[in-house]
Amino acid sequence: MIDALFPSYPLPQDVVDDLLDTIRRDWTFWGPCSGEDEVWRLQPLPEGLWPANAVTTFLTVKKLLLPQRAALWSHDQNSYRKAGAASPVAVIGVPLCDLQAVWYLDQVFAEDEPYLDRRKQLLLIGMPCEPGAECRCSRQLMPLAGDLFVGADRVWALSRAGQGLLLECACGVAEEMPLPWPEGPDGQRSQISEDLFLSSAAASIWFDESQRCLSCGACSAVCPTCYCFDLLDSAALDGSVVRRRAWDNCFFAEHGKVAGGHDFRPGRADRLRFRMEHKLLGFGDLRGQNSCVGCGRCRGVCPAEIDLDRIAEQLHLEVGS
Amino acid sequence: MMHDLQPVPAVLVKIVPMVVDNHLFAFRPEQPLADIMPGQFVEVSISGVGSFPVSSCDLVRDGRIMSCIRRAGRVTDALYRLKEGDTVGLRGPFGNGFPLQRFAGHDVLLIAGGLGMAPLRGLLQALLEDHDRQGRIMVLYGSREPGGLLFYDELVGLSQQGRISVRFSVDFAETLPGPHPQVFCRIGLVSELLEGLQFAPRRTVAAVCGPPALYRCVLEELALTGIAPARIFVTLERRMRCGIGECCHCVTGGRYICRDGPVFSLEQLRGMAGAI
Ligand SMILES: Cc1cc2nc3c(=O)[nH]c(=O)nc-3n(C[C@H](O)[C@H](O)[C@H](O)COP(=O)(O)OP(=O)(O)OC[C@H]3O[C@@H](n4cnc5c(N)ncnc54)[C@H](O)[C@@H]3O)c2cc1C
Ligand code: SF4
Ligand code: SF4
Ligand code: FES
Numbered sequence: 001m002i003d004a005l006f007p008s009y010p011l012p013q014d015v016v017d018d019l020l021d022t023i024r025r026d027w028t029f030w031g032p033c034s035g036e037d038e039v040w041r042l043q044p045l046p047e048g049l050w051p052a053n054a055v056t057t058f059l060t061v062k063k064l065l066l067p068q069r070a071a072l073w074s075h076d077q078n079s080y081r082k083a084g085a086a087s088p089v090a091v092i093g094v095p096l097c098d099l100q101a102v103w104y105l106d107q108v109f110a111e112d113e114p115y116l117d118r119r120k121q122l123l124l125i126g127m128p129c130e131p132g133a134e135c136r137c138s139r140q141l142m143p144l145a146g147d148l149f150v151g152a153d154r155v156w157a158l159s160r161a162g163q164g165l166l167l168e169c170a171c172g173v174a175e176e177m178p179l180p181w182p183e184g185p186d187g188q189r190s191q192i193s194e195d196l197f198l199s200s201a202a203a204s205i206w207f208d209e210s211q212r213c214l215s216c217g218a219c220s221a222v223c224p225t226c227y228c229f230d231l232l233d234s235a236a237l238d239g240s241v242v243r244r245r246a247w248d249n250c251f252f253a254e255h256g257k258v259a260g261g262h263d264f265r266p267g268r269a270d271r272l273r274f275r276m277e278h279k280l281l282g283f284g285d286l287r288g289q290n291s292c293v294g295c296g297r298c299r300g301v302c303p304a305e306i307d308l309d310r311i312a313e314q315l316h317l318e319v320g321s
Numbered sequence: 322m323m324h325d326l327q328p329v330p331a332v333l334v335k336i337v338p339m340v341v342d343n344h345l346f347a348f349r350p351e352q353p354l355a356d357i358m359p360g361q362f363v364e365v366s367i368s369g370v371g372s373f374p375v376s377s378c379d380l381v382r383d384g385r386i387m388s389c390i391r392r393a394g395r396v397t398d399a400l401y402r403l404k405e406g407d408t409v410g411l412r413g414p415f416g417n418g419f420p421l422q423r424f425a426g427h428d429v430l431l432i433a434g435g436l437g438m439a440p441l442r443g444l445l446q447a448l449l450e451d452h453d454r455q456g457r458i459m460v461l462y463g464s465r466e467p468g469g470l471l472f473y474d475e476l477v478g479l480s481q482q483g484r485i486s487v488r489f490s491v492d493f494a495e496t497l498p499g500p501h502p503q504v505f506c507r508i509g510l511v512s513e514l515l516e517g518l519q520f521a522p523r524r525t526v527a528a529v530c531g532p533p534a535l536y537r538c539v540l541e542e543l544a545l546t547g548i549a550p551a552r553i554f555v556t557l558e559r560r561m562r563c564g565i566g567e568c569c570h571c572v573t574g575g576r577y578i579c580r581d582g583p584v585f586s587l588e589q590l591r592g593m594a595g596a597i
Pocket of ligand 2: 219
């Protein structure tokens with residue numbers, strides 16, 4: 001996976017135009033848009049406006065794959081009906097870290113039809129980025145998902161669909177090349193081992209840091225690989241019911257509580273430790289796969305300045321060696 | 322296996338009141354679900370209210386799924402307001418269930434606390450209906466009070482027929498339950514029922530189900546009797562929303578309890594931080 005090669009084609013301006021026109025025929029373009037508040041959001045792009053670079057938008061492609069509240073089915077009389085299909089969207093200007101995050105979600109939701117229905121409607125187009133101060137991405141962390149990667153003067157096909165589009169636009173002869181990962185951030189990532197984690201239950205860092213946590217849930221909302229969810233029903237006036245999959249958060253007090261009041265993660269320290277375990281060690285079959293792609297969003301958004309990298313560093317000092 | 326998180330409509334065909342706020346509910350799904358093995362569970366969905374996980378307490382008979390459900394909160398309360406003939410939704414079955422082949426050819430010790438009798442009763446039915454089965458079945462069952470003992474008459478009946486042996490315990494009581502004077506029942510914790518119990522640990526497989534407090538006191542004690550930790554099976558309760566290893570609510574020791582479990586051996590649990 002390290003320095004994976006993908007078919008890459010030269011990309012003169014007329015081919016870019018062709019390519020975008022071809023995509024526009026079947027997909028609606030979404031990309032990073034900066035509002036008056038100077039926050040970059042992932043939104044439908046005004047016609048003819050293309051991002052110059054990838055941007056780590058406030059929310060990620062996750063909001064299209066697992067929307068904050070997405071209907072799964074509706075129920076009336078005595079039948080359940082699958083929710084309406086999502087429409088095709090091409091997301092352009094996706095940074096490499098977020099493409100890795102989609103790969104990770106693809107593994108988690110590999111058997112989930114509502115997810116896959118949405119996933120099939122997405123065309124993901126990566127672009128080069130300028131690493132910011134918060135960036136800790138690593139090309140070696142995990143493979144990436146996506147269809148195309150549009151660079152300054154070359155374009156890469158990342159999937160069969162992407163390859164098909166490039167053939168349609170007669171892009172010329174392919175050469176196997178690595179993607180232009182940004183220089184710099186690689187290697188500064190936080191890692192913890194299973195052993196370090198297991199022996200850290202009583203470490204003071206969990207208590208010190210979690211004391212400040214407001215349980216606002218912002219960190220996992222912005223995280224491209226956080227995927228906890230709840231299932232919520234709402235009833236309409238005509239008596240029909242819609243069940244939605246809605247973002248949940250492991251910092252919320254109810255997350256590990258069962259009827260009768262027993263709570264399997266009663267304290268904020270338990271919850272912080274749970275999030276850290278999920279990010280850096282993973283759950284189930286993905287145990288061992290660090291899923292923090294290093295985008296820095298959680299660090300940026302947290303009102304309490306809770307920083308997973310600093311916690312990992314502290315753990316090494318407090319418990320490690 | 323692909324999942325769409327969509328329930329199958331199921332008719333609530335029978336409600337049998339057993340103990341206050343612990344009724345038996347029989348559901349008949351409109352399209353048959355895959356067979357539910359003892360220890361597996363389904364998600365019962367009541368549209369407009371929500372859903373909850375519940376184990377089956379019997380084998381599936383005539384396409385009916387039987388559960389013993391406690392009125393414990395919002396969604397179970399809504400279930401208690403339904404009548405026979407009403408419809409609910411079912412998803413599942415989920416989870417691994419008890420490894421029945423590991424119980425074959427062994428004596429079996431079932432230890433239940435409170436509502437923990439529900440999944441173990443499903444296991445007991447499977448054991449009793451395996452006509453090739455050899456070996457004793459011992460049931461130790463504790464409840465807060467005599468009135469809370471589920472399947473009491475049935476267990477006493479089976480014991481009188483000599484098909485199982487059974488011992489009850491209650492946390493407190495003025496009078497111990499009748500009308501079966503020969504029934505063994507004492508005041509105390511269910512773990513105390515192990516005292517003086519004659520059994521051959523090397524030939525015995527145990528299954529335990531109950532609230533978290535029961536696990537803390539009984540599991541290691543069982544291991545001390547000489548039953549190998551790999552032959553002590555426990556079913557874990559966690560908050561479960563999806564049942565398919567996605568929503569993360571049930572995760573313990575890095576594992577999805579809904580998918581890898583809910584049944585684990587004590588040997589496995591010892592390696593899962595926070596499991597007990
Ligand atoms: C594998 C498994 C098997 C179970 N088998 C039985 C059984 O045979 N009989 C029985 O009466 N109960 C059983 N339970 C417990 C039952 O699921 C809870 O009592 C029920 O979820 C309470 O739901 P509620 O909405 O009425 O309660 P509330 O407290 O109002 O709960 C609201 C929501 O939180 C979740 N939740 C709360 N408590 C639990 C819990 N204990 N487990 C999982 N999710 C919870 C539910 O999804 C529920 O919709 C089982 C639980 C699990 C995990
Ligand atoms: S830096 Fe924070 S938001 Fe970004 S992937 Fe890692 S944990 Fe998630
Ligand atoms: S963003 Fe910060 S304060 Fe909010 S839940 Fe996450 S860690 Fe806690
Ligand atoms: S119940 Fe959702 S992951 Fe286990």
